[in-house]
Every structure is written in structure tokens, then in C-alpha cells.
Amino acid sequence: MNGQDGSISTTSPCVVVAGGGTAGHIEPALALADAVRRLRPDARVVALGTARGLETKIVPARGYQLELIPPVPLPRKPSPDLLKLPLKVRGAIKQTREIFERHRASVVVGFGGYVALPAYLAARGRVPIVVHEANARAGLANKVGAKFAAAVAAAVPGSGLPDAKVLGIPLRRSITSLDRMSLRAEARRHFGLHPTAPTLLVVGGSQGAQSLNNAVSGAAVALGQAGIGVLHAHGPKNSLAVQGVPGAPIYQPVPYLERMDLAYAAADVVLCRSGAMTVAEVSAVGLPAVFVPLPHGNGEQALNGQPIVDAGGALMINDADLTPRSVIDTVIPLLRDAERIAKMGAAAQGSGHREADEALARVVLGVMKG
Template identity: 35%
Template sequence: MKVVVTGGGTGGHIYPALAFVRFLKKEEPHARIKYIGSETGLESDFVPRAGVAFSSVKISGFKRKLSLHNVRTVYRFLKAVKQAKKMFKEDRPDVVIGTGGYVSGPVVYAAARMNIPTIVHEQNSVPGLTNKFLSKYASRVAISFEDSSSYFPKEKVAYTGNPRAQEVSSIRSENPLASFGLVPEKRTVLVVGGSRGARPINDAFLDSIAEIERKDYQVLYVTGQVHYEKVNEKMEASGRPANIAVEPFLHNMPEVLPHIDVLVTRAGATTLAELTALGIPSILIPSPYVTNNHQEKNARTLETRGAAYVHLEQDWSKTHFIETLDELFETTATWERMHEAALNAGVPDASNRLYQVIKEVIESK
């Protein structure tokens, strides 16, 4: 089997793609897998580090208003389509899978025009422009949230979930909390604002340090590099409470998550796939700075199912932080109910489902 995977720009497009590539290597040890991405995107670093063959095309995204930039983007799109077609003529793949981001546009489109089976994978509840465009040409559209089916041609949709979920749920690791100076047996809240951090999450945490110190749970706060020094100074001034640990970034997040009781974070698709795979109750503060406000719509999907509390960024504060945690930990029954709801909201065998869709489109050609 010869497979091309494409997608990039953000980790939300890249991590699911790499999770599926790792699954496919186990299922099809002799498969030939190539990843096509942007020469300047995060994927140009992440993919080679993962040991996956990588090729690039030059492309940029559309602006949401008329501009000279968009004229250049159309030119680059057509040029990238030609680049992709040349790659496919040299070594014709059996299937091309796009996980979103503007780089997947010309690659999946080129494959479709050459009658190569194509699959678009959408991680969010509200699809981006690229995947909506590609859904007209793709053989199938794999979705992670059932709610997003209405945006795509009904006959093409397959509900597979997010491959990152299956990868995270399969990890078995020793409890690493002691390495952060925390107690492995204690209830633990993980607070994450993203790789660059999030100011409202950061400010609410700083205001809450004195109250957290009096609680019978502990907090691991991943600040992001931007806020780390400021938080460290405040922790020092507060006498470094024993039940709070602060880190700028977690390189072993998949190993930490299975040992977390509550996650306080943004509502990116990959994060939600991870927490539903593990059944982690969550407090979600969606980023308002994303396209189509898709993070809030992602978060509301879990809230509706009883798996998460959702607070908008403009309302988030120390009071909401402490009161919501108190409500969640007040009785074991509350946590258990949200744990079960989170598990039921996810798709634990997402990679396998996507694999079955791939086999179907190849066989039906």
C-alpha cells in the first residue's frame, strides 16, 4: 500500500496525521508512506523528527477579504497542484489523506483530479475553508464530531473520530507526577494554556494560588514559555505551595494525561480527542481567536453531553476557577458522571475506523 498524508500549519492538523501514520505502520508494515507539507510549516520539523518521509510544496493561506495576498495565493495554489501532480506521476499512491490546513488543499485536489482515491479528515466541529472546498472533490470525508456532518455531502461522510484519541488511550506509563514534586496518589488538576500560554488562564491561576494551597487536591500548571518567569516569581513570593507545580512545557504530555483527574484548558480538537479517550472531566476556556469560533463549538459539544464545564474567556476568573473545581470535586458521583460522559463522547478506535475507510475507497476504485 502506498499512502500520501498531507496537512499542517498547526499541531491540530499534524498530530492526528502522525498518530494515524504510526497506527498504519503497525497494521501495514510494508506500506510506503510519504507526508507532503508546507516548506515553512510546523510539519517540516515535526514529520522528519517522527521518521516519516517528507516532501514539501510552496503554498500560503487565503485571507478572508480581497487582497493582493490572495492573488499570490491562487498562483501558489496552482503551482503547488502542478508540483503534487508531478510527485504522483512519479510514484502514484493508492490513496491520499488530507488532515486540513491550507497545504492539504492543492495536494488533495491534485490527487482527486488524477482519479486517485482521496480522504479528507476534519478534526473540528466546524470545518475550515480548505476541507469544505476539498469535500466537493474527495472520495470520502472523515469527521471527528457528529455535528460537523451537516457541512459535507451526506453520502461521503464517515464518522471515525480523531486518530490521536486511539494513540493516547493505548499508552501505558508509570505515574510521572513525583518527577514534578507532586504526590502520585493525590487528586490532580492539570492546567494548560497551550504552547504559548493564555493570559486569562494564567491570571486566574495567579489569583488563586493562596486558595489552592488550602485545598486537598494538587495542581500542575503548564504555563507556556511566555508566562513561565512571571508565574515562577509569583510562586516564589507565595512560598512555593507543596501542592502546586509549575512547568513551562510538557514534552511527555501523553504519559502525564492518564494520571490526571481534571483538565483545565482550551478546546482544540486534538486536546478534546485526548481527554475523551481517557475520560478526563474538563473545564474548557475556548480561544476566541480562532476561525469561525470553532473552539467554543467544540467545547459546547462536550458540555451538552455532560463531560465538561465551559467558561468563555471574557468571564474566566479566580472565582470561576475555584468554584468550578469545588463543584466537580464536591462528590465522587459528580466526577464519575463526567468521567463516563467524557468516555462516551469519544471514539476510542478512531485510527482503525479511518483505516477501514481507506481500504473501502481503495477497493471501490
């Protein structure tokens, strides 16, 4: 909230969220921002990001101010880049502190990744810090931030961060308040899908996933013959050619899904990666899932999805095992079993955290300076 002369208010609190890079970091930060504004309408929210992240599009579109700092990528393994890290961090910390001072930051909330580390180091000893870990296994930035944070929150137990309060992942209200059944007819009209056929949603993240694309498109004829419709987000840099079946429900390929709420409402089952945000969203809306964890990193995607699988709300297929045949043998029988889908949906929803946004906002407001 700025004064009439453009100056920054000295009375309204300022929450700085650091969650740039990927949608998995940005979306929880903005869901928290929305919750803070609901609970404290006088609060200002400023987002930290870098010029190369998705935040340059997402944050302004959601009505929040974005401040850019230099990216500080964190090497997963020892490399020459590790030797350059102290110099990069020092420059990023200096710029970040200037942002904190200019906006009179009351609290800094980090969600991990290469924006969070300089934010934590710049805030240390100056501004209260709250850390939120979305993944089942904490990353380096959050491990550092947790050492001097006023409060630490996590999506699931066992993240590796000491004394973390398990709250779930903050999600947009358009997701947590979603009534899939009441929106189904509208959602299927929106995407041009069959109004009543069992429908599979396929989404491999914002950029798509080639293994998911190949496996499901390779099973297109069998899916059509089984009377199953498909909404397939293949990624903006990919193309998808599928063989249709005359008279069968449509197989609808799209580059990207702007309306994930409608995509979830249109679907009976989703086949997807198991990033932390995806797992949180599909469980919150009660959508049965077939998780195909990304076979890279430190194995966190498999860990993210396992609690939903254990609860009976999802299945899991290894990326190496995902083929047209596995789609035919596993996904088609599931989509043709309405009773099983209903039980899995209830189990998934019972594992979700629909109020994580406001729960985290209360923690943040509770430690806020001043």
C-alpha cells in the same frame, strides 16, 4: 519502502497524508499513518508539510518521510492576499504533483489547513482523495476537497460536509490505550507532584494561553489552601511566577509537556482550550475538563466542546469570564468532589472514539488506487 538501489518501490502502496501547520492537523495525520502501517505493513507513508510548520520537527521524529511544499494560507476574509492566492496555489500544485508522481501515490488523505488545499487540487482526477474534518465546522480547504473526494470522514455530526462518515479523530495509541489510574503514581513522580492530592492540569495548546495563565496563577494561593496541586503548561514563550503556600501540594509550572500521556494520568481535571484534538484526547482518556474556547475564528472551539458538556463530561467557561475568581468558584469545588469527578470522567469517556485511527485507515485502504 525503497529498493536496495534507493529507488521507490513500484509494488508497495503509498499513502500521502496532508496535515501540516499545527499539531491539530499533524497529530491525526500521524495517528492515521501508524494505523495504516499496522493494517498494511507493506505500505509507505509520506507526509506533506511546509518549512514553517511544526511538522518539520514532529514528522521526522515519528519516523515518517516529510516532503515540503509552499504554504498556501487561506484568508478568512476578503483581503489583498486573496488576489495573490491563484498564483500561490498554482506553484504549490505543480510541486505537489511532482511529489505524487515521484512516490507513486496510491491515495491522498487531507486533514484541512494550508497544506491540504494544494494536495486536493493536485490529486484531483489523478489520485483518490479522502478528506477528514476534525472540527465541528468544516474549513475552506476541506469544503473544496470534499467536492471531489472518494470518501469524507468527520469527527462529529454536522460538520457541513455532505455524506461525511462520523468516525471521530485519529489519536495516538499512547493516548487511546492509556490507563490513567495504573500510571498515576509514575506520572506524579515524573512531574514532582503530590502523590495523592487532587490535581489540576492546565494546558493552553502548544504555545500556551495567556488568559488561562493569568486566571489560574492568580488563584494559586486559593488552590494551595484548598489542598489542590497544579501542573501548568504555560507555553515556551511565556513565563509564570506563582505564589506558593507552605505545606500545600506543589504548583508545578512547565513550558511544554512532552509526555501528554503522563500529564493526563497525573490529573484529576484539566482546564484547557477546546481545539478538536484536545477535546478528542480528554474524552478518549476519560479526563473531566473545563473548556475555555478560544474566542477567535468561526466559533468552532465552542462547538467542539459542546457535545462533551452536553454529555456531562465537561464544563465550559467563556474566555472573557475566566478570572482567578471563576477558577476559585468553579474549579476548586469540582476538584474537591471525587464523586462528581468520577461521573464526569465516565461521561467523557463514553463520548470518545478510541478506534477512529483504524476506522479511518480502513476507509483509506478501501479507496486506494490499485
